[in-house]
Amino acid sequence: MNIIVCAKQVVDVSEMKVDSKTKKPILQGVPQKISDIDKNAIEEAIKIKDKHGGKITVVTVGPSDAKERIKELLAMGADEGVLISSTDKYDYRIVSSLLAEAIKKIGEYDIVLCGEASIDMFSGQVGPRVAGLLNIPQITYAQNINAEKDKTVAMRNMGDKSVTTESSYPVLITVTKEINEPRLPSLMQILGAANKPINEWSAGSLTKELQPKVETIELKGIPMQRKNIVYKDDVDDSVKKLVDSLAKEGVLR
Amino acid sequence: MVLVFSDNKNLSLELLNKGSELAKELGKNVTAVIIGESDDGLAKEYISYGADKVFIAEVDIDSFEAEKYAGILEKVLKETGAEIVLIGSNKNGKDLASRLAGRLDAGCVIDCTNLYLKDKKLTVERVVYSGNAIAVEQFNSKPSIVTIPSKVFDPLKKDDKHSGDIVKKKFDVEKSASKVLKVQEMQTGDVNVEDAEIIVSCGRGFKSKDDIKLVSELAEVLKGKTVGCSRPIAADLKWLSEDHWIGLSGHKVKPKLYVAVGISGQIQHIAGMRDSSIIVAINKDPEALIFKSADYGIVGDLYEVLPKLTSMVKDKMG
Ligand SMILES: Cc1cc2nc3c(=O)[nH]c(=O)nc-3n(C[C@H](O)[C@H](O)[C@H](O)COP(=O)(O)OP(=O)(O)OC[C@H]3O[C@@H](n4cnc5c(N)ncnc54)[C@H](O)[C@@H]3O)c2cc1C
Ligand SMILES: Cc1cc2nc3c(=O)[nH]c(=O)nc-3n(C[C@H](O)[C@H](O)[C@H](O)COP(=O)(O)OP(=O)(O)OC[C@H]3O[C@@H](n4cnc5c(N)ncnc54)[C@H](O)[C@@H]3O)c2cc1C
Numbered sequence: 216m217n218i219i220v221c222a223k224q225v226v227d228v229s230e231m232k233v234d235s236k237t238k239k240p241i242l243q244g245v246p247q248k249i250s251d252i253d254k255n256a257i258e259e260a261i262k263i264k265d266k267h268g269g270k271i272t273v274v275t276v277g278p279s280d281a282k283e284r285i286k287e288l289l290a291m292g293a294d295e296g297v298l299i300s301s302t303d304k305y306d307y308r309i310v311s312s313l314l315a316e317a318i319k320k321i322g323e324y325d326i327v328l329c330g331e332a333s334i335d336m337f338s339g340q341v342g343p344r345v346a347g348l349l350n351i352p353q354i355t356y357a358q359n360i361n362a363e364k365d366k367t368v369a370m371r372n373m374g375d376k377s378v379t380t381e382s383s384y385p386v387l388i389t390v391t392k393e394i395n396e397p398r399l400p401s402l403m404q405i406l407g408a409a410n411k412p413i414n415e416w417s418a419g420s421l422t423k424e425l426q427p428k429v430e431t432i433e434l435k436g437i438p439m440q441r442k443n444i445v446y447k448d449d450v451d452d453s454v455k456k457l458v459d460s461l462a463k464e465g466v467l468r
Numbered sequence: 469m470v471l472v473f474s475d476n477k478n479l480s481l482e483l484l485n486k487g488s489e490l491a492k493e494l495g496k497n498v499t500a501v502i503i504g505e506s507d508d509g510l511a512k513e514y515i516s517y518g519a520d521k522v523f524i525a526e527v528d529i530d531s532f533e534a535e536k537y538a539g540i541l542e543k544v545l546k547e548t549g550a551e552i553v554l555i556g557s558n559k560n561g562k563d564l565a566s567r568l569a570g571r572l573d574a575g576c577v578i579d580c581t582n583l584y585l586k587d588k589k590l591t592v593e594r595v596v597y598s599g600n601a602i603a604v605e606q607f608n609s610k611p612s613i614v615t616i617p618s619k620v621f622d623p624l625k626k627d628d629k630h631s632g633d634i635v636k637k638k639f640d641v642e643k644s645a646s647k648v649l650k651v652q653e654m655q656t657g658d659v660n661v662e663d664a665e666i667i668v669s670c671g672r673g674f675k676s677k678d679d680i681k682l683v684s685e686l687a688e689v690l691k692g693k694t695v696g697c698s699r700p701i702a703a704d705l706k707w708l709s710e711d712h713w714i715g716l717s718g719h720k721v722k723p724k725l726y727v728a729v730g731i732s733g734q735i736q737h738i739a740g741m742r743d744s745s746i747i748v749a750i751n752k753d754p755e756a757l758i759f760k761s762a763d764y765g766i767v768g769d770l771y772e773v774l775p776k777l778t779s780m781v782k783d784k785m786g
C-alpha cells in the first residue's frame with residue numbers, strides 16, 4: 216500500500232504574541248511545528264502500513280527550514296520526505312496545485328492522507344481541493360479508517376451525523392484529531408531518520424508558474440481586553456466576591 | 469451573477485441576504501440552487517427571501533456526496549455563468565466548495581465572516597491564527613467561491629410579493645468510486661449554544677460524566693440552562709453531544725456570561741468564546757491559561773466551588 220501524507224509546517228499559534236500597540240499578531244520569531252492533526256495522519260499511515268506493508272511518503276510545501284520538521288515525521292515512521300520549496304506567493308490554489316502535481320509525480324499511490332484542517336489557517340480547504348484536482352474520491356473528517364486490500368471503509372464525523380463511506384483506491388482521506396494518538400519517536404528512531412531521504416523539488420519543476428487566485432491584503436488584530444480579576448483565597452470568600460461582582464455586572468437577573 | 473447554495477435551508481436564507489446585496493451592487497441577479505428532488509414550495513420560499521431566480525438541478529441522489537454535488541454545481545455554474553458562488557459553511561459545504569474549487573481551479577475562501585466589494589473586487593474576511601487575527605483576502609479571479617458559516621448574516625424579511633423565476637433541469641450524476649454505506653444521526657439534545665445568553669461549560673477537569681450535573685445545576689440557577697464543553701468532552705469522551713462543543717472546530721458563541729469550569733483555556737477553546745461579554749473561569753491551577761482570558765476567576769477545586777457557587781447564586785436570585 217503506497218501512502219502519501221500531506222503535512223504542513225505551521226506557526227505554533229499557542230506561542231503567538233500580540234503587539235500591544237498595533238494589536239496585530241507578531242509573526243516573527245514564532246516557533247514552527249508540524250500542524251497537530253498532520254501527526255495523526257502520519258500515525259494512521261503507519262498503522263495502515265503495519266497491516267499491509269508498503270511505503271509512506273510525506274509531502275510538504277514550505278520554506279527550506281521545514282526539512283527539520285519533516286525529519287520528525289520520518290522518525291515517527293514515514294519512509295521518505297518531499298519538500299516543495301517555496302516560491303514567494305502562496306494561496307490555497309498554489310499550495311493545493313503543488314501538492315497535486317507532487318502526488319502525480321510520485322505516481323503510484325493508494326491513499327493520500329491530510330489533516331482535517333491546519334492549526335494556523337484552519338480552512339480545511341486543501342484536502343478536498345487536492346482530491347478535486349486529482350479527480351479521486353474524498354473521505355473527510357475520518358475518525359476511524361479500516362483499510363482493506365482493495366477498498367477502505369471510514370467513519371466520518373459530520374457533527375450531527377456519523378457517515379460511513381466506502382471507497383476503492385486511490386482515495387484521499389482527511390483525518391480528525393480523535394482518530395488516534397500520535398506516537399513519540401524513540402531516540403533510536405530519531406537517529407535512524409537521519410538516513411532517510413528528503414527530496415527537494417522546486418515549484419518550477421512541477422508546473423508552469425502559477426498565480427494566486429486570492430491575495431491576503433491585510434492582517435487585522437482582534438483585541439481582547441479582560442479584567443483578569445482572580446480570587447484565590449478561601450473558597451467561601453471567593454464565591455461570595457464572584458457573586459457580588461456578577462450581580463454588579465447585571466448578569467444575575 | 470451570484471449563486472447561493474446550502475443543503476441547509478436556514479443557511480441558504482441567510483446567504484440570500486448577502487447574495488442579493490452583492491448582486492445589486494454588481495447590477496446582477498442572485499440565484500438560489502436546489503439540488504435533488506424538485507421542490508416548488510422551497511423554491512418559492514427562496515424567492516420570497518430575495519432570490520431572483522431558483523435553479524433546481526433535478527438529480528437522483530439519496531444523501532450528500534461532495535463528489536457528486538461538486539459535479540452538478542460545476543454544470544450549473546457553466547450553465548449560469550455565475551461569477552460569485554456563496555456556499556453554506558457546514559462540513560458538507562466546506563467539502564463541496566473546496567472540491568469545486570479544485571475542479572475549476574478557482575479561488576476559494578472558507579469560513580468568511582464578512583464580504584464586500586473593494587475596488588470592484590470581492591473581498592472577504594476570515595479569522596486566522598486561532599482567533600488571534602483576521603485576514604482580509606481579495607479575489608483576483610472568477611468565479612470566486614466563498615463559504616459562510618451560519619448566523620453571520622440574518623435572512624432578509626420575508627416578502628411574498630418579491631417575484632422570481634424557477635428553472636428546472638435534469639442532470640445525470642457522475643459515477644463515483646466511493647459510496648455512502650450508512651448515515652447515523654448522532655444523538656443531540658435541543659441545545660443551541662450559539663443563541664444562548666448564559667453558558668456554563670465543562671472541560672477535562674471533571675472526573676466523570678455524572679459530575680456534569682454540577683454544571684447543569686449552575687446553568688439552571690443562572691436561568692441560562694445552557695451547558696457547553698471543550699472538545700475532549702464531546703469528541704474523545706463523548707460525555708456530551710457535539711452541539712455542546714465550543715471552540716475553533718466547534719461552535720462559536722457570544723453569550724452575556726460564559727463560565728468555564730475545569731477548562732485549561734487552550735487557544736482553540738478561546739477561539740469559540742472570545743466574543744462573550746463576561747468570562748468567568750474556575751480552575752484549580754492558578755497558572756491555567758484560562759485566567760488570562762477571563763474577567764473573573766476562582767482558583768479552587770471545582771467540586772468544592774461549584775456547589776457553593778450554585779447555592780449562593782440561587783440565594784441571590786431569590
Ligand atoms: C511558506 C508559506 C507562506 C505563506 N504565505 C502566505 C501568504 O503570503 N498569504 C496567504 O494568504 N497565505 C499564505 N500562506 C498560507 C497558505 O496559503 C495556506 O496556509 C495554505 O493554502 C493551506 O491552507 P490552510 O492552512 O487553510 O490548510 P488546510 O486546508 O486547513 O489544511 C488541511 C490539510 O492540508 C494539508 N496541507 C495544507 N497546507 C499544506 C502544505 N503547505 N504542505 C503540505 N500539506 C498541506 C495538511 O494535511 C493539512 O492538515 C503561506 C503558507 C506557507 C506554507
Ligand atoms: C486543530 C485543533 C482544533 C481544536 N479545536 C478545539 C475546539 O473547538 N474546542 C476545544 O475546547 N478544544 C479544541 N482543541 C483542543 C485544545 O487544544 C485543548 O486540547 C482542549 O481545549 C483542552 O480541553 P480541556 O480544557 O477540557 O482539558 P485540559 O486541557 O486537560 O484542562 C483541564 C483543566 O481542568 C483543570 N482541573 C482539573 N481538575 C480540576 C478540579 N478538580 N477543579 C478545577 N479545575 C480542575 C486543570 O487544571 C486543567 O486546566 C483543538 C485542538 C486542535 C489541535
